Amino acid sequence: MIRLLASIQLSDTDRKALIILLIVFVILLLVIGLIGVAIRQTMLYQAKRADTMMHDVATTHVINNPKDFRKFGLKKNNRALYRDSLIPAGIILLALAVWVIANIITHRWGNNVWDEFGDLFFRFKWDNSGYPADDPLWVKVFGIQILARWPEAEAGFPRFVPEHIASYFVAVLTIVAALYYAVVCQAYVSRAVMIYFRSNSVYEKSLAGYKASEDIKITPDHPIPPSD
Amino acid sequence: MGALKRFGLGLLWIFLLPFILLAIAGVAVWGVLNFLIQFVIMLVNFFRGKKLFPLFPEDQKAMEIQQRAIDKANQATEPAPAPAPQQVFVTQNYYGGGVLPPGTNPGMQNPYGQGLPYQGPMMQQPGMIPPQQPGMIPPQQPGMIPPQPGQSFPYQQPPLPNQPIENEPFPQPKLAELPQYQADAEDDEQ
Numbered sequence: 001m002i003r004l005l006a007s008i009q010l011s012d013t014d015r016k017a018l019i020i021l022l023i024v025f026v027i028l029l030l031v032i033g034l035i036g037v038a039i040r041q042t043m044l045y046q047a048k049r050a051d052t053m054m055h056d057v058a059t060t061h062v063i064n065n066p067k068d069f070r071k072f073g074l075k076k077n078n079r080a081l082y083r084d085s086l087i088p089a090g091i092i093l094l095a096l097a098v099w100v101i102a103n104i105i106t107h108r109w110g111n112n113v114w115d116e117f118g119d120l121f122f123r124f125k126w127d128n129s130g131y132p133a134d135d136p137l138w139v140k141v142f143g144i145q146i147l148a149r150w151p152e153a154e155a156g157f158p159r160f161v162p163e164h165i166a167s168y169f170v171a172v173l174t175i176v177a178a179l180y181y182a183v184v185c186q187a188y189v190s191r192a193v194m195i196y197f198r199s200n201s202v203y204e205k206s207l208a209g210y211k212a213s214e215d216i217k218i219t220p221d222h223p224i225p226p227s228d
Numbered sequence: 229m230g231a232l233k234r235f236g237l238g239l240l241w242i243f244l245l246p247f248i249l250l251a252i253a254g255v256a257v258w259g260v261l262n263f264l265i266q267f268v269i270m271l272v273n274f275f276r277g278k279k280l281f282p283l284f285p286e287d288q289k290a291m292e293i294q295q296r297a298i299d300k301a302n303q304a305t306e307p308a309p310a311p312a313p314q315q316v317f318v319t320q321n322y323y324g325g326g327v328l329p330p331g332t333n334p335g336m337q338n339p340y341g342q343g344l345p346y347q348g349p350m351m352q353q354p355g356m357i358p359p360q361q362p363g364m365i366p367p368q369q370p371g372m373i374p375p376q377p378g379q380s381f382p383y384q385q386p387p388l389p390n391q392p393i394e395n396e397p398f399p400q401p402k403l404a405e406l407p408q409y410q411a412d413a414e415d416d417e418q
Contacts (some may be wrong), residue, residue: 029239036241039248063286070407079281081259082266089263098353140348186248 011113039186046190054195058202066199073195081188088181095173100165116164116169124151 053076056061063072103109130152131137139148269323284290 010352029242031246032241033237036237039241056294058287060290060293062289062293072284075284078262079266082263085259094300181256181259185252185259188255189257190250 042183042186043190043193046187047194049080049187050077050194051198053077053191054198066203066205066222069199069202070195073199074192077188077191077195081184082193084187086179088184091177092182093171095170095177098166098173102170106163106166111167113167114169116161116167118159119161119164120168122158123154123156125154126151194198206216207217 050073054069054073057072063069091102099113103111123129126137128136130137135149137147137149137151138145139145273280273282
């Protein structure tokens with residue numbers, strides 16, 4: 001096996017591509033791991049919030065069974081989702097207002113906001129048409145189309161076009177609102193999971209360590225019960 | 229070791245990511261519907277004059293139970309309040325033309341009466357000083373409770389500004405009308 005691996009000879013470009021792919025894979029893994037950590041921290045914080053929401057009704061015994069606990073928890077969670085969604089909704093409304101006002105001023109109602117926002121970044125050629133046949137961009141492996149190489153950049157560096165400034169604001173505000181809303185939705189899921197687990201743990205009773213024979217008071221009216 | 233652990237967690241998250249994204253997408257769609265529903269509920273509450281998001285009945289009940297428990301705990305720890313000291317307020321009624329209590333007959337007032345009950349503010353007689361007995365507290369009007377500390381006094385007619393008591397002159401007899409003594413001739417004969 002080792003001899004087989006050693007016999008594989010790679011060209012310089014192949015070796016470089018393999019090293020780059022490995023580095024990209026490791027970086028991707030770490031980034032996704034950090035996102036996972038962020039998701040976990042959000043879940044812990046939202047779990048405490050769910051406990052705060054349900055604490056009073058549980059400790060005062062207003063709710064005494066898991067079904068009512070989950071039902072009430074859903075109502076409170078929905079209201080919390082609405083309250084948390086107000087901020088991203090406000091940001092989207094602001095983006096819409098900027099877009100409408102800019103189009104009223106410039107009379108460019110048919111413009112593509114995302115295409116204009118792309119001025120600020122490198123543009124890559126993502127279709128196979130601009131590549132030679134022996135070095136395509138997309139290849140089919142087991143029926144799935146995957147990237148075979150890094151796409152080439154189109155001519156021209158990123159540039160700032162003053163006429164498109166409104167599109168930049170609209171695009172940035174939309175991205176911020178979308179990310180915020182994604183976090184809000186993840187928070188809702190975290191609270192719902194916590195409420196479900198608490199509905200079982202809060203009302204469960206345990207007989208571990210309880211001895212019925214040690215917990216009886218012997219009086220003339222209540223004789224010792226017979227044992228089997 | 230921590231980096232390896234993070235690496236392993238990263239792998240786990242890569243496998244779970246599609247399911248997490250699916251759940252978040254579903255919640256996102258529900259979130260839009262929920263936003264519209266809650267917005268309508270908020271508008272209905274607003275036009276009814278209620279709070280935009282009133283407390284749930286369960287939360288209200290929980291608050292009442294907690295408040296009762298707090299009140300009970302406070303009652304148990306508070307010491308009994310000391311009885312209020314009795315205070316007597318001495319008032320001198322110099323009010324001229326004051327309103328008489330109902331049922332009082334102004335004609336029955338005898339400002340110089342000894343031992344008669346004080347009838348409250350009375351009409352000033354010209355040239356007269358309201359009766360005062362030094363060292364004695366004027367008796368209160370019938371049915372009147374002496375004021376206690378902390379009690380608010382009922383509205384009383386404000387005292388009239390000091391008005392000089394203008395004494396009407398004592399009617400002087402007109403000398404011209406008095407019968408004149410005239411010595412008779414009969415008196416001289418006796």
